[in-house]
Amino acid sequence: MHQPDQDIRNRLLIARLPAMPQILIKLIELLQADDAGMPELAALIAKDAGMTSKILAVANSSAYQRHNRTVGLEQALVSLGTDMIKTLVISESVFQTFNNFPHSGSTDLRAFWKGSLTTAVIARDIARAMDYPHVEEAYLAGLLHNVGRLALLSTAPKEYAYNFTARDDEELCAVEQRTLEITHTEAGAWLIERWNLDSFLADSVLYHHEPVTRLESAHPLIRIVRLAHHLCYHGDEPHAAEDAAALCGLDPSQLDAFTKAATRQVLKSADYLGIDLTGADDIVPPPAVAPTPADPVQARLSEEVRNMMLVSEMGQTFARQQGEASMLEAMTRSARILFDFDTTVLLLENPTGHALEGFGTGDAQQRLAEFAIPLNKGGLIADAATERRLAFATRGAQPLTIAEEQLFRILGTDSMVCLPLVAGQRCLGVLVGGAAAWQLPSYQKRERFLQSFGSQAAAALETAISERGHARRQIAHVAEEYREASRRVVHEVNNPLSIIKNYLSVLDAKLARREPVVSEMSILNEEIDRVGQLIHGLADLQPTDTGSVTHIGRVVDEVLRLFRATDFVPASVQLILRMLDEPNEIDGDADLLKQILVNLIKNSVEAMPGGGRIEIANRGLVNRERKLYVELVVADSGPGLSAEVLANLFTAVKSSKEGKHHGLGLSIVHSLVKRMGGEITCRSGGTGTTFEILLPARGSTSQIATVPARVMDSV
Helix, strand or coil, X not given: CCCHXXXXXXXXXXXXXXXXXXXXXXXXXXXXXXXXXXXXXXXXXXXXXXXXXXXXXXXXXXXXCCCCXXXXXXXXXXHHCHHHHHHHHHHHXXXXXXXXXXXHHXXXXXXXXXXXXXXXXXXXXXXXXXXXXXXXXXXXXXXXXXXXHHHHHHHCHHHHHHHHCCCCCHHXXXXXXXXXXXXXXXXXXXXXXXXXXXXXXXHHHHCCCCCXXXXXXXCHHHHHHHHHHHHHHCCCCHHHHHHHHHHCCCCHHHHHXXXXXHHHHXXXXXXXXXXXXXXXXXXXXXXXXXXXXXXHHHHHHHHHHHHXXXXXXXXXXXXXXXXXXXXXXXXXXXXXXHHCCCEEEEEEECCCCCXXXXXXXXXXXXXHHCCEEECCCCCHHHHHHHCXXXXXXXXXXXXXXXXXXXXXXXXXXXXXXXXXXXXXXXXXXXXXXXXXXXXXXXXXXXXXXXXXXXXXXXXXXXXXXXXXXXHHHHHXXXXXXXXXXXXXXXXXXXXXXXXXXXXXXXXXXXXXXXXCCHHHHHHHHHHHHHHHHHHHHHHCCCCCCCCCEEEHHHHHHHHHHHHHHXXXXXXXXXXXXXXXXXXXXXXXXXXXXXXXXXXXXXXXXXXXXXXXXXXXXXXXXXECCCCEEEEEEEEECCCCCCHHHHXXXXXXXXXXXXXXXXXXXXXXXHHHHHXXXXXXXXXXXXXXXXXXXXXXXXXXXXXXXXXXXXXXXXX
């Protein structure tokens, strides 16, 4: 018995076998018309350049021309005559089409074409003797009656190569059925049925090996081809020939004339068509032989290795896809190719895990997007998912739920295979493949292969789901960062806006007194620029470049000038400045340091409504884990912070201040210090609150050992 992967029916379905030539289809339609004549034939042939060339070549050959003048198409058609034109068009179309079958180029087709041409000529003569109205149809049927042998050779070259040349009899059909589970008569009929002809042509091919007793009431075309085939291939069996002749209502004495006339006509037609039949009669067809059965263990092992390689390749294919949708499409496409499904859809577990929801492409995309099967209501597909097992269904063979009947209509097939996609102990969905009912036994034999494919698909799907969740978390994280950044920008913008507002009051008063306002205008421009920078920074969540060098003393002076000039610091609050001449430079951005100081001083002022003292001091260098920092301190003499507030000091907490953005100031300060590569701590008690800020000293990446000892002593 052949292995499942040798299913010739499957191969016929997916093989790229040629379609019927358009000129032949149109010719058949034309021949079936009662008023078809030479003008119609001429118009049809003129549309096909290849066929026109063939007609002209024959018409200008020595058989038809007695002078050296070359004739055109119209003259060629007249000289050849209607019957010869029809014969040439039919024969050339069939020969050119089927001579290009896969593997036909490496096979000796002389005996095949001679047998086909002989059967065609005999069938045409029998049709005339029977007064069958479609003589050319009989010729075409005889020409195609063994085309199934070419189809089997194309789709199963290893299994059928020997028997392609075997004697064409009932024993050949028996061997084909036993080894391939399909005969050449069935394969030929299937091929012709694909052309959707309104004719009994496919039936005449299918039944040309049937016993004569079964064909007594069959259509004339079927009986004609049966007799023609017998005369061509089994002329040495006179009794059988007589029975076949009686089938067609002919006298046995007529049969010999058909055979002799065919011998002359075949050689003539082959010459016109350019078919070399030299030596065809010397080829003695051997009897059909069934190949030696393969070792079942070896065959099974080979199949397993092949399946493992295919599944591994599919896993790599899934992994190479960009995006979940692309991966799912690759999954359905691969399933169609590997298992020859007519159509394939995916039903994926919904977020709640209570139902399977459709995913698909093509004409059914919209329907599948709205399609769902609940998992708790039972049914073939739901059970396949919950029990994590392969299931098969045939329309009408078992009770179906409404959803399953809908799915059958979407698939457009009479059977389906339900393959659960299982990762670990979880079923992520079900892949449903539509197929013909006769294919189900093959799928049942390939159950392990289907399950291996399902495991690879489930693993890829699980990875995609995980990546989707990770991507969603990343998006949520970025969105939260932007929300937080926007809140911080709004909070920070309030500081320069307050300064601008106060400066406008000062400016108004000075203008009223006609005093110079150059200094105030400069500060206003700076603060307006700072507002713009803060807003612009909303689009950049990356750390600020710390490659610049900042002079701490200058930034402190600038901040104090802002507060003093705008009367933001009341007279009841004393500002004390204790700055060192050295060290006074840090690695960091001056604007960030300015934001830090503005927030801290503003908080200190607001913490002492009754007045007090604010001290800003540079306490010099600090060594922290072999890195140098400059310590900057902002201290106030306020009432201090409670233990609860101090514990959550640098997080965005609810503040006692009014306004929806209050409570963010110190969390902003903390993030700004971190962006500068520094650290901040806070001490608070009944005598006040002190913020100690460590900012990277200029060139702080140098080793501590390179710092002069006298500097270290002074720290």
